[in-house]
Amino acid sequence: MGKEWTxxxxxxxxxxxxxxxxxGRSVExxxxxxxxxxxxxxxxxxxxxxxxxxxxxxxxDLRRAHHEGRRNKTKASSSLEKPISSDINNKPNQTHAHxxxxxxxxxQDEPSAPKPAxxxxxxxxxxxxxxxHGDFLKEILTAEVSRAVEGTDIFNRTRFxxxxxxxxxxxxxxxxxGRDDIPIIHPIEMAQKFSNRLGIYDRSIRKTFxxxxxxxxxxxxxxxxxxxxxxxxxxxxLYDLEISYSYAHSPEIAQRIIENDFSSxxxxxxxxxxxxxxxxxxxxxxxxxxxxxxxxxxxxIVAPAGAQDGSFNGNYAAIADNPSTTNFFYEKLLRSRIIKxxxxxxxxxxDETTTLLSEGDPDLRASMWFPGYLFNLKWNNCLILYADDVxxxxxxxxxxxxxxxxxxxxxxxxxxxxxxxxxxxxxxxKDLISATVDEMMCDDQYIDVLLRVTGAxxxxxxxx
Numbered sequence: 477m478g479k480e481w482t483x484x485x486x487x488x489x490x491x492x493x494x495x496x497x498x499x500g501r502s503v504e505x506x507x508x509x510x511x512x513x514x515x516x517x518x519x520x521x522x523x524x525x526x527x528x529x530x531x532x533x534x535x536x537d538l539r540r541a542h543h544e545g546r547r548n549k550t551k552a553s554s555s556l557e558k559p560i561s562s563d564i565n566n567k568p569n570q571t572h573a574h575x576x577x578x579x580x581x582x583x584q585d586e587p588s589a590p591k592p593a594x595x596x597x598x599x600x601x602x603x604x605x606x607x608x609h610g611d612f613l614k615e616i617l618t619a620e621v622s623r624a625v626e627g628t629d630i631f632n633r634t635r636f637x638x639x640x641x642x643x644x645x646x647x648x649x650x651x652x653x654g655r656d657d658i659p660i661i662h663p664i665e666m667a668q669k670f671s672n673r674l675g676i677y678d679r680s681i682r683k684t685f686x687x688x689x690x691x692x693x694x695x696x697x698x699x700x701x702x703x704x705x706x707x708x709x710x711x712x713x714l715y716d717l718e719i720s721y722s723y724a725h726s727p728e729i730a731q732r733i734i735e736n737d738f739s740s741x742x743x744x745x746x747x748x749x750x751x752x753x754x755x756x757x758x759x760x761x762x763x764x765x766x767x768x769x770x771x772x773x774x775x776x777i778v779a780p781a782g783a784q785d786g787s788f789n790g791n792y793a794a795i796a797d798n799p800s801t802t803n804f805f806y807e808k809l810l811r812s813r814i815i816k817x818x819x820x821x822x823x824x825x826x827d828e829t830t831t832l833l834s835e836g837d838p839d840l841r842a843s844m845w846f847p848g849y850l851f852n853l854k855w856n857n858c859l860i861l862y863a864d865d866v867x868x869x870x871x872x873x874x875x876x877x878x879x880x881x882x883x884x885x886x887x888x889x890x891x892x893x894x895x896x897x898x899x900x901x902x903x904x905x906k907d908l909i910s911a912t913v914d915e916m917m918c919d920d921q922y923i924d925v926l927l928r929v930t931g932a933x934x935x936x937x938x939x940x
Contacts, residue, residue, distance in 0.1 A: 483507070490518040515763060516542040516880050539880050540687060602923035605936065610917065616850050617700060617913045624701025624771035625902045625909075627870060630665075631674060639769060643749050643872045647811065648804040652753035660752065660874055662767045664888045672889060675897030684890040688881070689716030691891075694745040696725045697926040698845035699873055701771025702746045704912050708898045711915040712908070715894065721925045725826070725845070726751035726873075727798040733762050733876075744877045744891070746770050750799040752874045764876040768892050771899075775805045775869040776849040777861040782838040788861055789816045793824035793832055794843040801871040802826075802843040814863055830931025833858055848930040855935040 481489065483503040505511040513519060520538055524531040606613065629635040643649060643660055650656045671677065685691070695703050703719075710717040720742065723729050730751035732738055741763065747755065755762055777788060788809060794802035809815040819841075824832065829842045834856050841861070844852065852858040863869075875895070881887050902909055916922055927933045 486522070489522040512545040513542065517763070520880070536884050536886070539884060542880070602920045602927070605927060606917055606923060609936070612854065613917060613923075614910075614913060616847050617916060618909060620700040620774060620846050621704040621902070621909050621913060622906070623774065625704070625899055628701075628769060628771045628872070630769050630896065631900065633673075636769075639872065643769075643874075646749070646804070646808075648799075648807045649749055649753045652750065652799045653756050658756050660756070660766050661769060662765070662882060662888055662892075664885060665768050665892060668892070672893045673896065675893055675895075675900045677893045677897065681890045681893050684886045685715065685894055688743070688887060688890075690718045691716065691744065692718045692720065692740070692742045694720050694723060694729060694742040696723065696729060696746070696748070697721050697922060697929055698725065698773050698847075699746050699748075699770070700846060700916075701773065702873055702875075703916055703922065704902060704909065705771070705895055705898045707915050707919070708902060708908070708912045709894060712912065713894075713898065719919070721919075721922050724925070724929045725795070725800070727754070727795055727800045730754045731798065733764050734758055736763065741878065743881060744875060746873050746875050748773060748801040749872045749874065750801045750804050752876070754799045755876065763878055763880075765879050765882050767875045767877045767882060767888065768895065770873040770875050770895075772870040772872055773801070774846045775802060775843060775871065777805075777809070777869075778833060778842045778844050778849045778852050779859050779861055780833055780836045780838060780840060781857045781859055782836050783841075783859060786859075786861060788814050788841065788863075789819050790839045790841040791837075792819060792821040792841045792843060793829045794821055795825065796821050796823040802845065804871060805843045805869055808868060809863070812863075812868070826929055827931035827934075830856060831934060834935070844930075847926065848932075851930050851932045851935065855932065 483501075487503045502511065506513055516539055519542075520535055523538070524535055628639060630639070640660060644653075644658060645656050693706055695706065697703075706717060706719050709715040710719060723732065726746075726748040727750070729745055730747055731754075733745070733755050744767070745764070752766065755764060756766065779790070783790070792806055792815075794800065794806055796803050796806075803821065806815070806821050810817065810819075824842075826844065826848050829844065830848065830852060832840060833842060833852055836857070842849075842852075849860055853860055877887075877891070902912065927936070
């Protein structure tokens with residue numbers, strides 16, 4: 477048995493602190509339960525070494541203990557902030573407390589408590605907008621989710637391999653990622669057993685998932701397909717998930733991953749293929765690794781109504797300073813010779829692009845995510861330019877997870893099987909998609925961020 481570490485010695489072993497202050501202070505706070513380490517990785521390496529194959533059971537126990545500590549700290553802090561009514565309204569119906577799926581029809585028939593007010597503002601602008609434009613939002617979200625869950629095939633192994641190949645061999649992806657053989661999914665995804673591949677699972681899968689609850693997930697508002705899957709898992713299958721739309725788009729999420737700039741690092745997040753390439757180009761320098769493919773997101777080219785010739789050529793606005801799928805889409809149109817090489821692209825954020833389009837310059841073109849292109853069509857006197865192959869604007873999204881979670885194969889199997897189950901259920905039922913979209917529209921943060929990021933806030937007619 478080795479010598480017991482002092483707090484100062486352990487802090488030095490994990491590279492924590494500096495000579496200007498007592499290095500062991502943070503370690504002592506961890507041991508007394510006052511704080512929880514930001515990352516368990518350096519602690520794990522100090523205790524068990526860098527070879528992940530050694531002391532696997534102890535490593536998994538440490539990761540789960542760390543996750544439990546983070547969960548308890550989050551619950552303790554949030555309980556000081558949320559109103560008492562939140563606990564009452566968010567308490568699961570006792571009838572369904574142990575069910576894997578809650579029938580949306582039964583939910584409609586049973587009386588329910590009123591939803592709590594938005595946690596963002598006393599006056600919920602998103603509720604106001606849904607009341608005014610709910611039919612339109614429901615229509616476009618339902619159509620996008622339906623297309624998304626159908627448009628990516630992770631169930632047929634031949635098509636699944638082709639989906640992966642399309643991403644990793646895309647010229648723009650290779651340029652950013654640095655090579656054309658970089659893994660974009662976890663090896664477990666290619667070796668799924670028949671039942672798991674189709675989302676069929678026993679109670680042990682659910683039990684493993686629940687051991688990591690609540691699982692925190694960050695999504696970009698353009699990712700309607702991924703949002704529907706996680707919303708379905710949370711609202712209809714009662715998984716303990718915390719879904720956040722706190723960031724405008726995938727390029728921002730990727731930048732925060734690289735710079736370790738999260739106030740509270742999420743357990744999982746979904747990135748577009750361009751943002752994924754950015755993170756993967758850093759190799760082992762980030763805390764996140766890819767896990768599985770998620771539904772594609774759609775993009776279209778938008779022009780002011782004055783551009784009646786329908787030409788794709790012009791001056792393009794898109795996120796161009798950082799790799800983005802809006803830029804990838806532009807490059808794909810260039811390679812396909814749908815756009816002439818004389819066209820130019822300029823970096824403009826999505827909300828600012830909406831403002832530029834409102835000025836009516838007939839030479840302006842914009843590469844836009846869902847639902848920005850539809851908002852501009854409806855409210856900003858714009859056209860959508862369609863290529864012969866409308867799917868040319870669809871781009872893959874990829875689920876990333878924290879490395880300390882992804883190294884637990886039980887976690888990998890649990891979350892990928894749960895997602896596959898939700899995905900295939902949505903594929904099989906339009907009613908479930910409709911019910912899930914209703915839940916998405918009740919998420920004040922989702923609607924609020926969606927309106928801000930797309931620039932729709934500057935277009936909407938706010939009549940009483």
